[in-house]
Amino acid sequence: MSQIGFIGLVNMGGPMVSNLIQDGHKVKAYDIIPEAIDRAVNKGATKANSAEETIIDAEFVITMLPAGEHVRSVYLEDNKILYSVSPKTVLIDSSTIDVITARQVMEVAAQRGIEMIDAPVSGGVGGADAGTLTFMCGGKIEAYDKAESILKSMGKNIFHAGDAGSGQAAKVCNNLMLAIQMIGVSEGFLLAEKLDLDIQKLWDIASTATSKCWSMTDYCPVPGPVPTSPANKDYSAGFTVAMMLKDLNLSQVAAKDNGLNTPLGAKATELYNTFSQLENNSELDFSAIIKQISNINK
Numbered sequence: 001m002s003q004i005g006f007i008g009l010v011n012m013g014g015p016m017v018s019n020l021i022q023d024g025h026k027v028k029a030y031d032i033i034p035e036a037i038d039r040a041v042n043k044g045a046t047k048a049n050s051a052e053e054t055i056i057d058a059e060f061v062i063t064m065l066p067a068g069e070h071v072r073s074v075y076l077e078d079n080k081i082l083y084s085v086s087p088k089t090v091l092i093d094s095s096t097i098d099v100i101t102a103r104q105v106m107e108v109a110a111q112r113g114i115e116m117i118d119a120p121v122s123g124g125v126g127g128a129d130a131g132t133l134t135f136m137c138g139g140k141i142e143a144y145d146k147a148e149s150i151l152k153s154m155g156k157n158i159f160h161a162g163d164a165g166s167g168q169a170a171k172v173c174n175n176l177m178l179a180i181q182m183i184g185v186s187e188g189f190l191l192a193e194k195l196d197l198d199i200q201k202l203w204d205i206a207s208t209a210t211s212k213c214w215s216m217t218d219y220c221p222v223p224g225p226v227p228t229s230p231a232n233k234d235y236s237a238g239f240t241v242a243m244m245l246k247d248l249n250l251s252q253v254a255a256k257d258n259g260l261n262t263p264l265g266a267k268a269t270e271l272y273n274t275f276s277q278l279e280n281n282s283e284l285d286f287s288a289i290i291k292q293i294s295n296i297n298k
Helices: 013-022 034-042 068-075 099-111 124-130 141-152 166-194 199-206 241-257 263-276 286-296
Strands: 003-007 026-030 060-063 090-093 116-118 133-138 155-162
Touching: 003 013, 013 026, 013 034, 013 124, 026 034, 060 068, 060 141, 068 090, 068 099, 090 099, 090 141, 099 116, 099 166, 116 141, 116 166, 124 133, 133 141, 133 166, 141 155, 155 166, 166 199, 166 241, 166 263, 166 286, 241 263, 241 286, 263 286
Parallel strands: 003 026, 003 060, 060 090, 090 116, 133 155
Antiparallel strands: 116 133
């Protein structure tokens, strides 16, 4: 088993640490929030007093941070991990950030002879708890091969998407499509309601027809057809509106930077942005966007 340093323990990071420990790895954990460290320690991690302390004797260092600015801070600016980590350590950044920042950080790593992959995840907090995350990885295949066994302790589906930044590219494309699909499913079920079509009957039909997609079959945004979906739990979050809006904003930056117009992506971003600003909606599950579409029609 491996010695792992883990930085970023809130939401996704905490369960990921727990699964690493359950799989027999030794984890030294750090977060700027003391309570998050305490929770990790209660799961069996060793407390680190700083980000820099996590890298001591680490075979792997995993970061799960909120945004590109935090990744730059940890690796290049404030903590400067890339300037002090052992060249034998493999770095895994599982944050969801912009492609440009991911490639910039990984370029510095390559210049210093340090192996690093970007490995954002899909699956939400539920997937992190269950150890069933999907990892989308970018970087040299040699680094990916070394990291793969560690990622398998936290995830079910592990993919090498290509060169540096390709993991982030795959994540932003996936969630752009997911947001649009969820809005489409929401509109379909709201229309069914207006047409006096039984919701369960629509689900039975559409889940086997050409509109079939994960947003319907596994995560239906209306109560009833999928008992495990957040719609049956007052939209208690597996993947929050705030997280989806973050990813949609990243998609629009990426599209603009590459001269691409994404009209449905832009509209989805607008809808999620408006919805997130009302009351405590930002912490609801992203499937609660059906509420915003319903509100438009009132």
